[in-house]
Amino acid sequence: MPGEILFLAHRVPFPPDRGDKIRSHHLLKRLAEIAPVHVGCLAETDGDMAQESELAEIARSHFLARRAKPLPLAGIEALARGLPVSLTAFDHAGLRRWVAATLAERPIGTVFVFSGQMGQYVPADFGGRVVVDLCDVDSAKFEAYGKQGGPRAWIDRREGRLLAREEERLAHRAHCTLFVSKAEAALFRSRLRSPAGVRIEALRNGIDTTTFDPVAVAPHPELAAEPGPHLVFTGQMDYAPNVTAALRTAERLLPAIRRAHPGATFHVVGRAPVPQLRRLDGRNGIRVWGEVPDVRPFLVAADAVLAPLEIARGIQNKVLEAMAMARPVVLSPEAATGIDARDGEHFAVAAHDQALIDRALALLQDATAAATMGVAARRYVVEHQGWAAMLVPLSEIVGARGAEARRDAA
16 A cells, blocks of 8 residues: 555546546546545635535545635736746645645655646655646647737746746656656657656546447437537637637638538537637527536537647547547647547548648538548547546556555455
């Protein structure tokens, strides 16, 4: 037994309804099978706080508090202290006290840090194992934002620069640093100023293929009642890369698709759509649904799922979910990164607007080819991307493989 585990996450890992929470949810479930887990995390909404009973069922002890610090205040603190805003925004005095008490009172052998914002809670004098799941290289994402220009460019460049320092500090602090793909791990290693002694591993995202199964859900009735074709994009719709991708589709891809298919409708499905997206609802074949209780009815009703992201880090859960629902997916190379599927068989990859339009039109005009791609996509996900298979290395990473083997043999 590696001792008990302290799991720190920047968002409560329930419900698993967005990319980071899906990963943290399944990691937490697996860690709870390995050893008693104590969970410290933050909430952003009333819905997050309502998940405390779910958290209590899986955790030996837990701390859940509302992250109430306004972003402008976090920004001022970051400037005053020379820190990334990502750290000051997730700094919570109550959580710090709970972490200190838990480490003092419990036999914690491993601290598992989910997302770089939470590395600040690991005391310098903790002598056990530290595992840091950075998921993807956030500093590279902010650097990419900074290169786009605009009023936030200086802020994004600063965030990228300071986050890169924090990511490297955590990598040297950790027994192992995790990423969602080999490509993301390689990118991180290439950016290190001092790579010696740093252990970096890829622990890929999985997919719940029982929940995301096209036979388990009926198409959304409104989509089923309209001839379409229906094009669907899912995601957190105040997240900048998703906003950019949805606007790209609405403004640059959809008009050409509608010239060939006048009934084509583009459905933007996901919580917190920004005003720029909400204003498009009802115009020129665009529906902006906002938060929905379940994305699966939209996916199963889609003639194609689009993911033309221009900035994407790690593995896109939205792509895996659509593939598991046996939908043909048209996506950018950025959105395909980390998914070892084959272009033309499991999904359709295209880099530029016209190529994306051409791939989408080809699938819309050939229902047999679209269905064949969807079947192949689901088969790929079932065979290669299930969570159980993805998390096999976790026991060794937290130092529990020998203990589990002895327990299983007893």
